Amino acid sequence: MRVGIALISLLLVTLFSGCSEEEGIYVVKLSPPDMVEQLKLKQIDGFVAWEPFVTKGEEYGKILLKSSDIWRRHPCCVVAYSENFADEDALKAVVWAHVKATEFIKDGKNREKVIEYASEFTGLEKSVVERALKNIDFTTYPDEGEFRVYFEKLEEYGLLTRDLKRLGYEGEDDFFSDFLRRDLIDAKLRPAKPKEKIRIGYLTADLHQLALYVAIKEGYLDEVGMKYELKQYKNGVAVMEAFKAGEIDVAYLGGAPATLKRVNDDVRIKIIAGVNNEGSAIVVREGINSFEDLRGKTIAIPGFGTVQDFLLRIAAEEHGMKVISK
Amino acid sequence: MRLKILAIVTLILFWYFAVLLGFLMLPLPHQVAERFLILLLTPEPVLGKNLLQHSISSLIRVVSGSTVAFIIAVPLGILMGWRASIDTFLSTVVEVFRPIPPLAWIPLAYILFAGFTNPVQLAQIFLVFLGAFFPCLLSTREFARATDRNLIEMARAFGAGDASILREIVIPSSIPGILSGIRIGLGIGWMTIVAAEMLATSGSGVGYFVMVMYEVGGRLEEIISGMAMIGLIGYLMNEIVLIAERRLLRWR
Amino acid sequence: MLEISVSKSFNGFEVIEEISFRVKPGEFICIVGESGCGKTTLLRMIAGLESYEGKITFEGVRKIGFVFQDDRLLPWKTALENVLFPIKAVRKTDDRDIEHAKRILRLVGLQGFEDRYPKELSGGMRQRVGLARAIAVQPDILLMDEPFASLDELTRERMQEELIELWGRDRKAVIFVTHSIDEAVFLATRIIVLTPRPSKIAGEVEVDLERPRDRTSEKFNFYKKQVLHFLRMK
Numbered sequence: 001m002r003v004g005i006a007l008i009s010l011l012l013v014t015l016f017s018g019c020s021e022e023e024g025i026y027v028v029k030l031s032p033p034d035m036v037e038q039l040k041l042k043q044i045d046g047f048v049a050w051e052p053f054v055t056k057g058e059e060y061g062k063i064l065l066k067s068s069d070i071w072r073r074h075p076c077c078v079v080a081y082s083e084n085f086a087d088e089d090a091l092k093a094v095v096w097a098h099v100k101a102t103e104f105i106k107d108g109k110n111r112e113k114v115i116e117y118a119s120e121f122t123g124l125e126k127s128v129v130e131r132a133l134k135n136i137d138f139t140t141y142p143d144e145g146e147f148r149v150y151f152e153k154l155e156e157y158g159l160l161t162r163d164l165k166r167l168g169y170e171g172e173d174d175f176f177s178d179f180l181r182r183d184l185i186d187a188k189l190r191p192a193k194p195k196e197k198i199r200i201g202y203l204t205a206d207l208h209q210l211a212l213y214v215a216i217k218e219g220y221l222d223e224v225g226m227k228y229e230l231k232q233y234k235n236g237v238a239v240m241e242a243f244k245a246g247e248i249d250v251a252y253l254g255g256a257p258a259t260l261k262r263v264n265d266d267v268r269i270k271i272i273a274g275v276n277n278e279g280s281a282i283v284v285r286e287g288i289n290s291f292e293d294l295r296g297k298t299i300a301i302p303g304f305g306t307v308q309d310f311l312l313r314i315a316a317e318e319h320g321m322k323v324i325s326k
Numbered sequence: 327m328r329l330k331i332l333a334i335v336t337l338i339l340f341w342y343f344a345v346l347l348g349f350l351m352l353p354l355p356h357q358v359a360e361r362f363l364i365l366l367l368t369p370e371p372v373l374g375k376n377l378l379q380h381s382i383s384s385l386i387r388v389v390s391g392s393t394v395a396f397i398i399a400v401p402l403g404i405l406m407g408w409r410a411s412i413d414t415f416l417s418t419v420v421e422v423f424r425p426i427p428p429l430a431w432i433p434l435a436y437i438l439f440a441g442f443t444n445p446v447q448l449a450q451i452f453l454v455f456l457g458a459f460f461p462c463l464l465s466t467r468e469f470a471r472a473t474d475r476n477l478i479e480m481a482r483a484f485g486a487g488d489a490s491i492l493r494e495i496v497i498p499s500s501i502p503g504i505l506s507g508i509r510i511g512l513g514i515g516w517m518t519i520v521a522a523e524m525l526a527t528s529g530s531g532v533g534y535f536v537m538v539m540y541e542v543g544g545r546l547e548e549i550i551s552g553m554a555m556i557g558l559i560g561y562l563m564n565e566i567v568l569i570a571e572r573r574l575l576r577w578r
Numbered sequence: 579m580l581e582i583s584v585s586k587s588f589n590g591f592e593v594i595e596e597i598s599f600r601v602k603p604g605e606f607i608c609i610v611g612e613s614g615c616g617k618t619t620l621l622r623m624i625a626g627l628e629s630y631e632g633k634i635t636f637e638g639v640r641k642i643g644f645v646f647q648d649d650r651l652l653p654w655k656t657a658l659e660n661v662l663f664p665i666k667a668v669r670k671t672d673d674r675d676i677e678h679a680k681r682i683l684r685l686v687g688l689q690g691f692e693d694r695y696p697k698e699l700s701g702g703m704r705q706r707v708g709l710a711r712a713i714a715v716q717p718d719i720l721l722m723d724e725p726f727a728s729l730d731e732l733t734r735e736r737m738q739e740e741l742i743e744l745w746g747r748d749r750k751a752v753i754f755v756t757h758s759i760d761e762a763v764f765l766a767t768r769i770i771v772l773t774p775r776p777s778k779i780a781g782e783v784e785v786d787l788e789r790p791r792d793r794t795s796e797k798f799n800f801y802k803k804q805v806l807h808f809l810r811m812k
Binding site for chain 2: 625626627641642643644646648650652653654655663664666667668695696697715721
């Protein structure tokens with residue numbers, strides 16, 4: 001019976017160690033389409049996702065906070081490549097096509113076409129994507145100062161487990177000068193014809209990454225003679241896993257998972273272009289009116305270590321709450 | 327006893343050597359041990375819970391799923407061992423489902439429980455049920471079938487009815503089978519829940535913990551600690567049933 | 579008390595051609611015959627464990643006790659619990675039953691061993707538990723199937739003496755199957771001798787000896803010869 005006493009006291013210890021925590025926000029992991037479904041079914045109290053699922057989610061709830069409210073002008077998606085991929089011309093070609101596509105999107109003359117492409121790319125109705133597009137700030141390179149905040153916050157929240165020195169860098173500056181490559185953006189010349197086929201990864205139905213789709217539809221990639229293969233992933237962490245496994249050469253993904261896995265798993269990638277700023281939001285059901293109301297509630301995120309997870313943690317920290325997995 | 331300690335020490339030394347000589351890209355044992363203790367009691371940053379809390383989540387599922395499984399499997403097993411007609415009928419039904427590994431049921435389980443509150447939890451408990459049910463059923467049935475017919479005959483000679491015979495002879499005779507069925511069922515239920523948690527899109531538990539630690543990256547100490555916890559719990563469950571076996575089967 | 583007239587075939591193979599006899603209250607019947615003659619089958623028919631053609635009628639028999647050749651004790655029950663088993667099988671037991679069972683165990687010489695499990699008892703002791711079990715239920719007829727066959731000779735003789743002593747107290751009807759002539763003459767008031775298969779009754783011997791019986795006396799020998807005479811018949 002000594003065994004019984006030991007077990008019971010162990011149980012009590014755990015329960016108490018759990019209870020003594022301040023309540024926080026409970027998170028569950030879902031894919032964005034599932035998030036919308038679950039919000040509709042009232043199985044979750046809200047979610048954090050990228051456009052167009054924010055606008056779609058408004059049909060069943062409302063926007064509590066836009067990502068720009070949490071962190072103004074925060075960089076979101078970037079284009080990165082694996083250091084194992086050596087063909088510089090191919091990289092130049094990708095960046096060139098991307099920049100051109102981004103300019104196409106921002107040009108008001110192309111509005112009709114952009115909406116059409118967006119609808120095709122995400123599979124949602126034009127009315128939805130039209131509103132969603134307004135929330136996204138398409139860009140060609142992230143602001144370095146803002147990007148560094150990813151690194152600092154990740155470290156602060158205890159998500160980073162490796163020292164930069166262990167990765168071979170002297171410090172933050174050293175790291176970022178290596179991690180962020182500006183040369184391909186600044187050299188906006190039309191590149192030479194690339195030799196190899198390139199494998200491009202991106203996130204399913206992520207409106208932030210519309211530039212990729214435009215580049216394909218408007219023929220920019222063909223124009224530079226780029227042979228490519230596309231691969232879809234469910235979130236940025238999955239993209240980093242694909243880099244690790246050598247499945248892709250270039251990808252569109254969020255800045256947070258890129259930094260997180262670059263440091264934690266030493267996945268050798270570098271960032272060569274920016275894709276967008278902002279464009280995410282916390283969508284909640286009726287009845288929740290302030291961030292405080294989220295205490296003890298359940299919010300869905302696309303994955304741990306994603307930009308959305310990150311934004312939620314920042315907001316939670318500002319309101320003195322913790323993020324706890326359900 | 328000394329040999330057992332020697333074996334464990336050898337394993338740990340092997341681990342040290344393998345890492346220090348560069349064969350294994352793993353953290354060292356004492357690093358893992360340190361992280362294990364920290365994880366046990368303090369909440370881990372990404373998921374916000376400590377290892378004991380994760381373990382309890384998993385344990386709740388295993389215990390509830392297994393309990394339901396055993397409550398159904400044991401009486402059925404006894405009945406199947408008792409009457410050939412019941413055995414033939416139920417065996418056929420069972421054999422349709424038994425070969426399907428519990429994890430293969432994952433998609434169907436999620437669909438079946440989609441309408442309920444907390445579908446993920448229910449689906450996972452269901453998977454544990456599937457894992458624990460069949461071994462217990464078969465083990466119970468084996469021993470029930472093997473009940474000494476001479477003893478049953480003796481009871482009949484004294485005018486005992488079916489109920490008495492089942493209660494006083496078949497069931498006690500089957501207890502070794504029931505207990506080993508429970509032991510194996512718990513083991514498989516535990517393996518199932520860990521795997522199910524790893525494959526789940528959301529949830530909690532030790533399996534989930536290990537998976538998320540992998541996704542977020544660079545957390546080998548956490549991953550190994552999680553695995554150690556999983557192994558420890560599996561081991562303890564086994565031991566507990568063995569102790570029960572020894573107590574109940576003193577007449578052997 | 580008991581009237582029996584039966585025959586039996588196994589798969590078209592005739593074991594018992596025709597056996598008829600009566601048992602009166604207070605009789606100690608021994609059924610003797612060589613191996614395979616169906617004497618055990620006969621006993622099992624009476625206990626309701628074997629089918630038969632013919633008739634078996636009981637009069638004034640509500641309970642039957644059976645002692646098997648292999649003790650058939652429940653290994654997970656103590657000696658006391660085993661003795662209580664037949665009683666428990668038909669009704670709830672109470673403290674009186676427990677006292678009764680303890681008394682019976684004392685009678686068979688197992689006082690102090692009530693809480694032992696069968697694995698902790700010797701062969702002879704287990705047989706005695708089996709005997710106690712059959713007696714405890716206070717049967718109107720006691721059926722015994724070569725219960726001492728697996729014991730060594732000394733223990734066997736002692737068990738026979740104890741059995742007779744027990745029987746002497748209330749003189750229940752006993753049907754005792756054996757292939758030992760010595761045993762039959764020592765125990766029985768009447769011996770029924772069977773022919774080999776397919777069996778019939780070869781003859782009956784009324785044993786008129788005072789108890790306790792002297793195995794070496796001339797009269798004892800006389801009865802043995804009578805039994806032998808019938809045994810040699812076809």
